[in-house]
Amino acid sequence: MTDIPFQLEAVRNRITAACRLSGRPPESVRLLAVSKTRTAAEVERAMAAGQLAFGENYVQEAVDKIRTLSHLPLEWHLIGPLQSNKTAEVAAHFAWVHSVDRLKIARRLSEQRPAGLPPLNICLQVNIDDEDSKSGCAPEDVEALARAVLSLPNVRLRGLMTIPRPGNTPAFAALSALRDRLLANIPALAASGFDTLSMGMSDDLEPAIAAGSTLVRVGTAIFGERATRKQETQAT
Numbered sequence: 001m002t003d004i005p006f007q008l009e010a011v012r013n014r015i016t017a018a019c020r021l022s023g024r025p026p027e028s029v030r031l032l033a034v035s036k037t038r039t040a041a042e043v044e045r046a047m048a049a050g051q052l053a054f055g056e057n058y059v060q061e062a063v064d065k066i067r068t069l070s071h072l073p074l075e076w077h078l079i080g081p082l083q084s085n086k087t088a089e090v091a092a093h094f095a096w097v098h099s100v101d102r103l104k105i106a107r108r109l110s111e112q113r114p115a116g117l118p119p120l121n122i123c124l125q126v127n128i129d130d131e132d133s134k135s136g137c138a139p140e141d142v143e144a145l146a147r148a149v150l151s152l153p154n155v156r157l158r159g160l161m162t163i164p165r166p167g168n169t170p171a172f173a174a175l176s177a178l179r180d181r182l183l184a185n186i187p188a189l190a191a192s193g194f195d196t197l198s199m200g201m202s203d204d205l206e207p208a209i210a211a212g213s214t215l216v217r218v219g220t221a222i223f224g225e226r227a228t229r230k231q232e233t234q235a236t
């Protein structure tokens, strides 16, 4: 069985080392523990080691887990693709959504965010380098999407997210440059707290941090290898 507290500490040390190399304070990078396909008990073991923010990909699996663990002070982030028929559940159960790539989804999340909850934090997922992938907004369309999302009352636009092709580390600098361009072109973003660059995973968190990542999404390096891709897909 994976020693989750030990692995978690190792990942924190990698983040600290990468920050040091870039002259950044270690607190400038948040760690999101990606718990897709993991049990509620595994999440609790990570929590006992001080981890409170968890990322999930599959809405039904996530909502079951969130309900099971609702007595705990955990912060849940949706990082997987989101279809419009699932937005109500997501608006009700999550604090963050990293995978917003079109206005229709953002609008539904805003409309369906339950009264009494703070605005839902969202990142726009950008398809920075993969023409074959269907998820993510094209870089040239991000500015218009950001402007439209800013006008929605119950979501708060927090930043950009990307999943580059494996090994394509220049994509991280491209997302960082896109963030800078948006901040320069849209003054209202500053007031929205647009402070997040969600990029970097188990295999590439160091180059992501070197390029300015403020949040790394790490699954395997904390919890061990996941079941096969086929089983993962079936969990959707």
Ligand SMILES: *Cc1c(COP(=O)(O)O)cnc(C)c1O
Pocket: 034, 036, 057, 079, 080, 163, 201, 202, 203, 217, 218, 219, 220, 221
């Ligand atoms: C699964 C997943 C991760 C974590 O990947 P690891 O390689 O296990 O660290 C990060 N981001 C997204 C969007 C994912 O789907």
